[in-house]
Amino acid sequence: MDIIMPQLGETVAEGEILAWHKAEGDKVKKGDVLFEISTDKVAMEVPAMEEGELTKIIAQVGEVIAVGEPVGEMAVEGEVANPKSTEPASIIDQQVSASADVNKPATEPSSFSKTGHGPLSPAVKYLSREHALDLDEIDGTGSNGRITKRDVQAYLAQQNVGEVPAVDEEALALMSPSVRRLVTEHDVDVSQIQGSGKHGRITKEDVLDYLDNGGKVASQPVTASPPAKAEPQPVSITGEEVAFSFMRKQIARQMSSSKDNAVHVAQGMEISFDEVEAVRQQHKAEFKQKYGASLTPLAFIARAVVKALQAFPHLNGQVSGEKLVVSAPVHLGIAVDLNHKGLVVPVIKDADTMNVSGLARKIAELAKKARENRLTPDEMSGATYTLSNNGGAGTAFTTPIINHPEIAILSIDSISRKPVVVNMNGRESLGIGSVGMVVQSFDHRAVDGAYSGAFLQRVKSLLESHGWQAEL
Incomplete structure (x- = not known):
């Protein structure tokens, strides 16, 4: 099973890995501290929700990971470890981890591949829809054979389909679990939606408005364009450079x-x-x-x-x-x-x-x-x-x-x-x-x-x- 960056509050979109308390191959008991994270709101320890073995660390100390992204992999009792997996999965449905939203249904068939390739992220579904792909032709390198975004992009590159469209991962990460489910179920292209939430976040109402308009962007009132933000000016002094910490950023x-x-x-x-x-x-x-x-x-x-x-x-x-x-x-x-x-x-x-x-x-x-x-x-x-x-x-x-x-x-x-x-x-x-x-x-x-x-x-x-x- 994947160990994902947990959702720590409705407005938290990412977290920084501060430390790992377990190494690859370590046995883990339920409740053991796996790793520490820092967000813009809180620093905290994340415990293991199951008993098993930590098979892979994906996110290293100092990396900033979006909510819902895997930070490691764990083999729980009754599950075979997959040490050959080398590719981190994209944003996955929250029910894959025991730290998921407790209000979610136990299963969501629409987020899983019908061909047995495991749960599909919104990014994978977006790319497969845009190119009418047969997922049976793609080998998944994610946990338990899951097809990842990079698997699809590599496949498209081999097929010489031209430029592969970018997927707005930041927009997906900022969504609440319920909005991500709605986007996935209706195959919504999030790049076509203008978010009305905090920091441009896409809300449930934004998605419903988009669907009510037949998949077209609702008309927006004409407003003056905001002034472009000034580019950082080069410093004119020499001295010690102190990088902003994640919290400072x-x-x-x-x-x-x-x-x-x-x-x-x-x-x-x-x-x-x-x-x-x-x-x-x-x-x-x-x-x-x-x-x-x-x-x-x-x-x-x-x-x-x-x-x-x-x-x-x-x-x-x-x-x-x-x-x-x-x-x-x-x-x-x-x-x-x-x-x-x-x-x-x-x-x-x-x-x-x-x-x-x-x-x-x-x-x-x-x-x-x-x-x-x-x-x-x-x-x-x-x-x-x-x-x-x-x-x-x-x-x-x-x-x-x-x-x-x-x-x-x-x-x-x-x-x-x-x-x-x-x-x-x-x-x-x-x-x-x-x-x-x-x-x-x-x-x-x-x-x-x-x-x-x-x-x-x-x-x-x-x-x-x-x-x-x-x-x-």
Whole structure:
């Protein structure tokens, strides 16, 4: 059986092999860690789903593999190993691996060759359809004699059919399993479909629209062509070259996409943390002893943000095309730095059901799991609003980039003792107070500055005057 790159969340399209824990020929027990992977969302260990022998490693350490592509081969009990297989298969149906989508049917006859050559990938079906091939004439070099994309391309080259059409493997890899099944069942040429999903991803609705139009591309409104992206400029200095890590590349891709798609506007507001600090200092030692977690200002800010989002719901959700999808529950993303090697954004689901104490414990739990690479895909997806905490670095203010397609993100900077104006019975004087700045970046397509400003004012009011003692 093939060991495939698992689907780690709906938007994850590829992963990098960080390490193999087993070598070719090693016996493997169910649950043993086979390999480690890193995606743009999470780093994790992948366990064996069956007992058997690791017969072949296809993807080497450092390789980036699309979801659904084989990374190795394993002979399970009752199955004969095929050590002569030298060709990795293309994207295969998820049910070939035990790590497949649990909602899929046990069998899908349409994805298998009727001639006994094993499951056929969408790429193989596309090429065979385009050239009316008899697959009985092609020798499969994949696992258990499966015909691979390279087998078909080699056969076509021998037949001198001319230029072999390219297969949009990236588009196929970005599809969810259900969309891939739909494409395969109806022999859809994905190159004819314009994806409307995130990063141009082809969605189920795109495929159904294509089929409803008789296999023709639905008419699209005429829009101005986006400006061509500038080519990387050659550097004019000499020095050490530091290649981007896989995580760094994914962060760069996500941040560039956000800047390209969202209309960023930033607003900042200075807030007094005197009330928060008084309560925090009173309870932090007892809280640490009782729960093993620190009672940080971030927990109070998170609570104020959640309460303010309930009053200003158009900041809590996502932008989809020309509409705003408003979420009833608040799923709060918390950006976590990984010792300057990148960052991840675990999500506190249903944060609106928690008080300060609950939020403080959940923030500590997720941050610990993030730094130990133990986050699950579910803990990395579904955010409706994000907090970015830069206060530990001592920054005065930061203008964050929206975690697109979310609507807004709030940056929290350092809280420090500063001179402040104190009003006592109408008389003003100078005093010392705990002051910090919060900055919200929002998508101007979804809301306006007045709405964002009113939200920040609500956050400020809560932090300065909420009854925090009752939440601890």
